[in-house]
Amino acid sequence: MKNKQKVAEDLAETIPADSNHEEQEQEAQIKAKRRNPEEAGGDQLVYHPVKLSRSDLYRPPSAEELNQLKEAESLFHCSLLKMQMEELLKEVALSERKKQQIDSFIQTVTKLLQTVPDSPEFEVSDLSWLSSAVKVPFLLVPKTKKGKFHMTPPASVDLIGSYPLGTCIKPHIMVDLAVTIPADVLHPKDILNQRYPRKRALYLSGLAQHLTSSSDIGTMRYSCLHGNRLRPVLLLAPTGKDFSSFTVRIHVCPPPGFFKPNRFHPQKNNIRTEWYTGLSTSQAGTCEPPTPHYNSSVLGDLLPRAHLQFLSAISSQCSAFADGVALLKVWVRQRELNQGTGCFNGFLSSMLLAYLLTTHRISNTMTAYQLLRNSLNFLASTDLTVNGISLARDPDSTAPSLAEFHSAFQVVFVDPSGHLNMCADMTTCTYRQLQHEASVSMQFWDNPTVDAFHSLLMTPKPMIRTSDHVFQLCDLVKLQSGCKKLNLLNELMDHCGDYVQTMLPYILSLLQQGLGQRVCLLTHSRSPDPEWSLDSEAPKYKAQPPVSFGLLLRPDLAMSVLERGPAADSPKAAEFRKLWGSRSELRRFQDGAITEAVLWEAETMYQKRLVPRQIITHLLQLHAAIPESCVRYVAAMVDDVITTGSEVPSTGEEESLLVVQSYDDLSRKLWRQEGLPLTITSVQGAHPALRYTQVFPPLPLKLDYSFFEREKTSRSLVLKDSKPCPAYITPITVICHMEGSGKWPHDRIAIRHIRAAFHIRLAELIKKHHNYTCRPCPTHLDVWKDGLVFRIQVAYHREPQVLRESVNAEGLLIVRDNEEAQALEMATVHKPQLTSTLHGLQQQHSCFGAVCRLAKRWLGAQLFSEDITEDTADLLVASLFLQPAPFTPPGSPQVGFLRFLHLLSSFDWRNNPLIVNLNNQLTGKDTLSLTLTHTHTPLYPFLKDFFSKTSLAHQLLFIASPAEQSESHWFGLLKKFQMLQRVVMVAAESLKVLEQQLMDSSQMQDVRVVMRPPLDAYDVLIHLNPKQVPLLSQAVDPPAVTFSRGVITGSVAQSGGALPVIDYNPVSLYLVELREAFGDLALFFCDPYGGTVIAVLWKPKAFIPLPFKTSQVSARRMEVTGEEVTMVPNVEAILEDFQIMGKGLVKSVEPRIEKWSF
Amino acid sequence: MTSGVKVHTKMAPCKKKHASSQSCVLPGGFTVLSLQFSSDSVSQHKLYVKEHRVRAEKSSRRPLDRTLFVLNIPPYCSQDVVRELFSQFGTVQSVELGDHPGSLMESGPKLSRFFRPAEKQGFKVGYIVFQNSTSIAAAKSHPHDIPLVVCTDQRPVLTGVQKWIKQYTESLIQVDKLQKIVDSFMEEYDKKKEEEAEQQRKEAEQQQEDEEGWVKVTRGHKGTKARPHSEAANQRTLQKEMRKKKRKELMNFYTWQHRNTQKEHIAELRKKFEEDKQRIALLRGQRKFRPY
Structure with missing residues (x-):
């Protein structure tokens, strides 16, 4: 009860749950509420560990229980995973009630279908019998000449597919209903020249016309099966409130056995060129080209009933079959592989399991968990593009061989009849993606430090968040000309005019060839099934959404600017020249070889990352006649916000490198320094700039001395009152540990003095030997070097210990941890260590720094940088690289940033600690126990316990969960649950907006939208005078006006010169003052990177009238109601204080009184 | 106004x-x-x-x-x-x-x-x-x-x-001034330390036996102990004792001991199972199992 109260109290505090936000966000909120009803008000769900009584724990076990416990222990990491999977299955399974609903609806539909009236016979081309409200769902080009058609009641109506099999899962429940055309409507020769598909479409429109008259059916729409326009289907939705809960899909099929399967051999032709082109070919003797895709699409109609029978037989033998298929379907769906042309649909999932069962790779007694695992293992290890598999036990002699299938299709998986390739439309790339996903899943499945369940089944993997680079082909009509250029008439005929499907394999192989070693995986989106209403014509092919391609880059090779080809005289040279066209030129290399080569223009990392773009546009233009304007390259669009440099765009890698080089030089010089009383034992950087993660890395500056005044005695520049604030110079922290010695005093104040003496001595030596301008202070030593300022802090490793020790009244030496010691240890031990570890991570993953910078830029812009410190943000990003499952480590800043937002918005902060396993020091057992302990005990005692037991303290990152909000630890945890909630919400919204913008070319293209914080949630806005904001140029939307900041261009002097103004930022000084004075009344938010607004939020608690007490009178005034005297904040005076304290900096204070609610 | x-x-x-x-x-x-x-x-x-x-x-x-x-x-x-x-x-x-x-x-x-x-x-x-x-x-x-x-x-x-x-x-400090401050502070500090050492020496002297073998016992005032006992040292001694005790104990020697270990193991598994069950229930309550 107490706990609840506390939570409720805290809810009232700080951010008022964002009641007045943009509409979009409100929508998101409502959605969130719907999804997590507990989030809003249900904080009752706090974990209460229930203890088993002694008798429960120690009673003798039954054999069954023992088995269960043993199974959980041996099969799963823990029984948790097993239970999680069971829960998931419960979530996706259909309820009994739903099944009844479906059954009754099916009955009505079946009855209705049986009563289709007969119609007289008419020519196929004659559509006059249809009412104008119903169109034929078929692109009727070219025209059919022969054939008769008439409507008549179906021969039979049967359920097929996943619903009768029991493998149907939520959401988007799809119930398939096969309607058999009576044999007398068809003619055995109808398979030729699309006559059968057209009759089928006519029959479907006839059914639709009949069904429109019924009131039992809700909306009706046309669609087509897996995007194949030859196979239209009719979608029926029930009426009433459950109209969207399930859909009935009506297929029209020929009577079983009506067509002979051998007519559909992949090497036979069923569409005549003469008919298709409309030109009479004079050479009658020429062989017609085979039409494998057309054949398999017709054949697919003949077999669904046989497939259902086959699968039912399998399913009845294996009890976990349905559950296994359901899990596999969820897995596939999360990877977006289950939709569109050539997808890995639910039917294929069932068939795959059936194959594994019939070949005894899995046994009938296995559990759903094992079925999933084995099928993924099979996918990962078997290449169906080379070694196809077949379900046919003893195919008849007319069935084609596997080799014949391989020559016609890219991926081969033959059905039980032996005639149909079920993966006819699948491209090699789709299968490779499937394989890749399976092998990634298998890798992390066994890793005990990863939450396998979440990565495997719960995390969606949309392309934009999975692939490092994404590009889209927009104007799909242009592909038609590509078809012509590549001379693909036969293939076009096979695909019945679908030029996108025709071109796709060619584009893919071209790109694969061109990108070569640069990518490890090339994926593409499958066009989704179009849906259209009954009264509109079937949509044209060009109406499809753009086709997206995803590249998974190989980080070490992707950025190479050189494409080195074969030697000029080798026979392969011609091939190389043909591929690259005019870009290929002869070059002589340092090793003396003269080879063909292509050189791409790129100087900075930013440009190098975009080399694949140059390659893609060049190749598509050259070989497929696709102009550059059609290619929408979605990479590095977000990078804009951290780009610097006007001539050559760069995202700061080069600048960071300069800083690091300068630091390395300094550290070498420090090491070599002689003449100090004690030797230096280590020099460590402790600043984000030294690990490539500073949002805007410090630039070497050359100062305009006339801009400043000079202080004669210390030879340093000081500020002039009249000028704008000078450029901000970041001091780059360097920790310099001195050797331990008995001569160090054992007293905190004496240590401080000795340190000051060290600083003075070090300054003298540096000045003497290297002529760097230095400024020693008691706490640090500033060194002006290469236009940068390094702040050296001398540290003594025993100092934290000295701070912790004290002598109590009895003369006992006690060691007590305190904040001062912790802060010191953080600054001198943990931060340098973190910096070097993250620096190492940057060496492994070249885009780590850029992701950090984007993430921190976003946090800053959204005013969160006070709550999520730089170190925390860096660690959060590090976790994306260290535990990428189910992804691979990000290969571009953009994808890393998207995943960062996703991590913030979707991680279950409430129930799990986020553990950043730096240097892989935590083992699985540790992680597991951490996860469990985290939820089972209050955070703090456990942490203390854990930290004292192990030395892993700094290896962990916990973002405090609401139950333990009071404790912050290590790298700045989110103390306030409300703050966390707001971060989560804003991150989710940003992610949504950003992904939509990136993937949808029709939207307004301004990625900076996600960097502009909604300010209407705040109570007071303090507008700052841009003249006094030194980092103005780093703002998200830099203003047009610029101020002279005392910097001139030109080469930077390496040493000497007067000491500049260091670390002077009026905005941060002002914020410190505000927080110290009014911290208990309000929260202050500001974008540290050039923000010109300080947003103030009153703490609701602060406005509760308090009784007069000497401890709570600050900034308050009396209010008298009757006899009672209470204290309330003196708002008027406070607002004026904002002005007074920031005189010269504050432009205006804008109170938003209409929002105040006290 | x-x-x-x-x-x-x-x-x-x-x-x-x-x-x-x-x-x-x-x-x-x-x-x-x-x-x-x-x-x-x-x-x-x-x-x-x-x-x-x-x-x-x-x-x-x-x-x-x-x-x-x-x-x-x-x-x-x-x-x-x-x-x-x-x-x-x-x-x-x-x-x-x-x-x-x-x-x-x-x-x-x-x-x-x-x-x-x-x-x-x-x-x-x-x-x-x-x-x-x-x-x-x-x-x-x-x-x-x-x-x-x-x-x-x-x-x-x-x-x-x-x-x-x-x-x-x-905030700009002149170096020689700072040096002077440091020097004077350290001088004073050293002097203080020396005095303390002197005092200790004297006390130690007093505690020594005189010619006849007598030791003068004085009460001494607060905080004069040369090196106060530390808490950590006390803890260490305690732990050492505990370890010693533990080493002498026989584990899994008698049948009943073995049985007890097994019982403990099953109880442990049960406890974990129960904990997992509760965790799942909690997550289920928060609808954490919806895959999409």
């Missing part, structure tokens, strides 16, 4: 009739004084003052009859400003500002300003010691609608950018 008055009429419970020109007294014995930054400020802060009265205070630095206790001093009022503000009631002997009301600030060795920890710039409480006790009454009877003005032409108080520029300039 007008707004200030409005507030006052509303809140003076004590002397409503002639509130406008009289001082205002609060239940706790506090009197309200108004304070505004400059003469053209529109709003005012309220200072709450009363005579310093503490039962157990023995400090001579805050004589009871001459010390005024002030609450809610705004951050831009430094010690000097406060001294000048209150000198209109009589000569001020000393001013002491702090974050909380309470006893004297730590009286450690006097440190130079470079080594003092940074001061918080929030609202302060102050103890103002006048030379004459009459000044206190004068301060308390000051009419509350005549505000004290912090920043005047004669006494400009810097805030904002000007203040930060001044702060920056002051």
Whole structure:
């Protein structure tokens, strides 16, 4: 009860749950509420560990229980995973009630279908019998000449597919209903020249016309099966409130056995060129080209009933079959592989399991968990593009061989009849993606430090968040000309005019060839099934959404600017020249070889990352006649916000490198320094700039001395009152540990003095030997070097210990941890260590720094940088690289940033600690126990316990969960649950907006939208005078006006010169003052990177009238109601204080009184 | 100014009739004084003052009859400003500002300003010691609608950018000065250490046997122990004992012991199972199993 109260109290505090936000966000909120009803008000769900009584724990076990416990222990990491999977299955399974609903609806539909009236016979081309409200769902080009058609009641109506099999899962429940055309409507020769598909479409429109008259059916729409326009289907939705809960899909099929399967051999032709082109070919003797895709699409109609029978037989033998298929379907769906042309649909999932069962790779007694695992293992290890598999036990002699299938299709998986390739439309790339996903899943499945369940089944993997680079082909009509250029008439005929499907394999192989070693995986989106209403014509092919391609880059090779080809005289040279066209030129290399080569223009990392773009546009233009304007390259669009440099765009890698080089030089010089009383034992950087993660890395500056005044005695520049604030110079922290010695005093104040003496001595030596301008202070030593300022802090490793020790009244030496010691240890031990570890991570993953910078830029812009410190943000990003499952480590800043937002918005902060396993020091057992302990005990005692037991303290990152909000630890945890909630919400919204913008070319293209914080949630806005904001140029939307900041261009002097103004930022000084004075009344938010607004939020608690007490009178005034005297904040005076304290900096204070609610 | 008055009429419970020109007294014995930054400020802060009265205070630095206790001093009022503000009631002997009301600030060795920890710039409480006790009454009877003005032409108080520029300039330290401070401090520190060592030596001497084998036992005063026992050392000894004990114990020797171990194992598994079940129930409650 107490706990609840506390939570409720805290809810009232700080951010008022964002009641007045943009509409979009409100929508998101409502959605969130719907999804997590507990989030809003249900904080009752706090974990209460229930203890088993002694008798429960120690009673003798039954054999069954023992088995269960043993199974959980041996099969799963823990029984948790097993239970999680069971829960998931419960979530996706259909309820009994739903099944009844479906059954009754099916009955009505079946009855209705049986009563289709007969119609007289008419020519196929004659559509006059249809009412104008119903169109034929078929692109009727070219025209059919022969054939008769008439409507008549179906021969039979049967359920097929996943619903009768029991493998149907939520959401988007799809119930398939096969309607058999009576044999007398068809003619055995109808398979030729699309006559059968057209009759089928006519029959479907006839059914639709009949069904429109019924009131039992809700909306009706046309669609087509897996995007194949030859196979239209009719979608029926029930009426009433459950109209969207399930859909009935009506297929029209020929009577079983009506067509002979051998007519559909992949090497036979069923569409005549003469008919298709409309030109009479004079050479009658020429062989017609085979039409494998057309054949398999017709054949697919003949077999669904046989497939259902086959699968039912399998399913009845294996009890976990349905559950296994359901899990596999969820897995596939999360990877977006289950939709569109050539997808890995639910039917294929069932068939795959059936194959594994019939070949005894899995046994009938296995559990759903094992079925999933084995099928993924099979996918990962078997290449169906080379070694196809077949379900046919003893195919008849007319069935084609596997080799014949391989020559016609890219991926081969033959059905039980032996005639149909079920993966006819699948491209090699789709299968490779499937394989890749399976092998990634298998890798992390066994890793005990990863939450396998979440990565495997719960995390969606949309392309934009999975692939490092994404590009889209927009104007799909242009592909038609590509078809012509590549001379693909036969293939076009096979695909019945679908030029996108025709071109796709060619584009893919071209790109694969061109990108070569640069990518490890090339994926593409499958066009989704179009849906259209009954009264509109079937949509044209060009109406499809753009086709997206995803590249998974190989980080070490992707950025190479050189494409080195074969030697000029080798026979392969011609091939190389043909591929690259005019870009290929002869070059002589340092090793003396003269080879063909292509050189791409790129100087900075930013440009190098975009080399694949140059390659893609060049190749598509050259070989497929696709102009550059059609290619929408979605990479590095977000990078804009951290780009610097006007001539050559760069995202700061080069600048960071300069800083690091300068630091390395300094550290070498420090090491070599002689003449100090004690030797230096280590020099460590402790600043984000030294690990490539500073949002805007410090630039070497050359100062305009006339801009400043000079202080004669210390030879340093000081500020002039009249000028704008000078450029901000970041001091780059360097920790310099001195050797331990008995001569160090054992007293905190004496240590401080000795340190000051060290600083003075070090300054003298540096000045003497290297002529760097230095400024020693008691706490640090500033060194002006290469236009940068390094702040050296001398540290003594025993100092934290000295701070912790004290002598109590009895003369006992006690060691007590305190904040001062912790802060010191953080600054001198943990931060340098973190910096070097993250620096190492940057060496492994070249885009780590850029992701950090984007993430921190976003946090800053959204005013969160006070709550999520730089170190925390860096660690959060590090976790994306260290535990990428189910992804691979990000290969571009953009994808890393998207995943960062996703991590913030979707991680279950409430129930799990986020553990950043730096240097892989935590083992699985540790992680597991951490996860469990985290939820089972209050955070703090456990942490203390854990930290004292192990030395892993700094290896962990916990973002405090609401139950333990009071404790912050290590790298700045989110103390306030409300703050966390707001971060989560804003991150989710940003992610949504950003992904939509990136993937949808029709939207307004301004990625900076996600960097502009909604300010209407705040109570007071303090507008700052841009003249006094030194980092103005780093703002998200830099203003047009610029101020002279005392910097001139030109080469930077390496040493000497007067000491500049260091670390002077009026905005941060002002914020410190505000927080110290009014911290208990309000929260202050500001974008540290050039923000010109300080947003103030009153703490609701602060406005509760308090009784007069000497401890709570600050900034308050009396209010008298009757006899009672209470204290309330003196708002008027406070607002004026904002002005007074920031005189010269504050432009205006804008109170938003209409929002105040006290 | 007008707004200030409005507030006052509303809140003076004590002397409503002639509130406008009289001082205002609060239940706790506090009197309200108004304070505004400059003469053209529109709003005012309220200072709450009363005579310093503490039962157990023995400090001579805050004589009871001459010390005024002030609450809610705004951050831009430094010690000097406060001294000048209150000198209109009589000569001020000393001013002491702090974050909380309470006893004297730590009286450690006097440190130079470079080594003092940074001061918080929030609202302060102050103890103002006048030379004459009459000044206190004068301060308390000051009419509350005549505000004290912090920043005047004669006494400009810097805030904002000007203040930060001044702060920056002051933060520049001359190296030789700093060196001098360090040297003098260390000299003193060494001297102190030497004295301590001397004292210890003397004590040790006293504890030695004299010729006849007698040892003089003295009580010694507080804190003279050379090396106090440490808590960690005590803990270590305890742990050592525990380990020793444990080593002597026989594990899984008798059948009943073996049975017990197995029982423990099953109990452990059960416990884990139960915990997992609860965790799942919790997650289920939060709808954490919806894959999409």
